[in-house]
Amino acid sequence: MTRTATIPDKDALKRVGASVRKRLEADPQAYKVPTDKAEIYAFGQFLSTAECQRLILMIDAVAQPSTLFDADYSTGFRTSYSGNLDPRDPFIAGISRRIDDALGLKPETGEAIQGQRYMPGQQFKPHNDWFYTTEDYWKSERKRGGQRSWTAMAFLNAVEAGGETHFTEVGIKIPPKPGVLLTWNNALPDGSPNDDTIHAGTPVEQGVKYVITKWYRTRKWG
Numbered sequence: 263m264t265r266t267a268t269i270p271d272k273d274a275l276k277r278v279g280a281s282v283r284k285r286l287e288a289d290p291q292a293y294k295v296p297t298d299k300a301e302i303y304a305f306g307q308f309l310s311t312a313e314c315q316r317l318i319l320m321i322d323a324v325a326q327p328s329t330l331f332d333a334d335y336s337t338g339f340r341t342s343y344s345g346n347l348d349p350r351d352p353f354i355a356g357i358s359r360r361i362d363d364a365l366g367l368k369p370e371t372g373e374a375i376q377g378q379r380y381m382p383g384q385q386f387k388p389h390n391d392w393f394y395t396t397e398d399y400w401k402s403e404r405k406r407g408g409q410r411s412w413t414a415m416a417f418l419n420a421v422e423a424g425g426e427t428h429f430t431e432v433g434i435k436i437p438p439k440p441g442v443l444l445t446w447n448n449a450l451p452d453g454s455p456n457d458d459t460i461h462a463g464t465p466v467e468q469g470v471k472y473v474i475t476k477w478y479r480t481r482k483w484g
C-alpha cells in the first residue's frame with residue numbers, strides 16, 4: 263500500500279486533479295486562466311440571468327453572518343453573510359448537478375452549495391479552501407469526506423466597485439460578472455496543497471455581491 267503519511271488524501275487529490283483537468287481541457291466552454299501557478303478555469307455563461315436572480319432571492323432568505331472553521335465572523339476575517347442552499351430543492355439540485363457534470367465529479371463528493379452575500383465593506387480575507395490537517399477540526403472533517411479538492415464558485419451579479427476574487431499569488435483579480443463560474447484545483451498535480459491558490463473576496467466598495475460556492479471532497483461528503 264502506498265502511504266503518504268504527511269499529506270492526507272494526497273493520492274486521491276492527485277487522481278481527482280487529473281480527471282477534472284482532462285474533462286475541462288476537453289470542454290470548449292472552459293477557459294483556462296493563463297498562469298502556471300494554479301489550475302483555474304472559467305465558464306463564461308454558466309448560469310442564466312433568471313437563474314442568478316432566483317439564487318439571489320434564495321441567498322437573502324438563508325444568509326447569516328459567515329463562520330469559519332478556525333476563526334469567527336467577529337474577527338473580521340470573513341464578514342460576508344452566507345448560508346447553505348437546500349440540496350433537496352429541485353432548482354438547487356439541478357444547478358448542483360450541472361456543476362458536478364461540468365467538472366465530472368461524483369455528486370456525493372460535493373458539499374451543499376453555499377450562498378454568500380457581501381454588503382459594502384464586507385470581504386473574505388486571503389485564505390485557502392483546503393483544511394489544515396494539523397488543526398483540531400480536521401479530526402471530524404477527515405471523517406466527513408476528507409480534504410477538499412476542487413472549488414466551484416459562480417458570480418450572480420455585477421458589483422459597482424470592489425468585490426473581485428483576488429488570487430494574490432497568481433496575481434489576478436477577477437471582477438464579478440453574472441453567470442460566470444470559476445473553478446480551481448486546490449491541490450497541485452501531485453496531490454499536495456497548492457499554496458498559490460490563496461485567494462480573497464476583496465471588500466465590496468459599492469453595490470452588493472452575491473456568489474455561490476461548491477466545495478468538493480476527496481470522498482463522500484457528510
Ligand SMILES: O=C(O)CCC(=O)C(=O)O
Pocket residue numbers: 378386391415425426427428461462463464473475
Ligand atoms: O467571494 C469571493 O470572491 C471568494 C469566495 C471564496 O473564497 C469562498 O467562498 O471560498
Ligand SMILES: [Fe+2]
Pocket residue numbers: 389390391461
Ligand atoms: Fe475561498
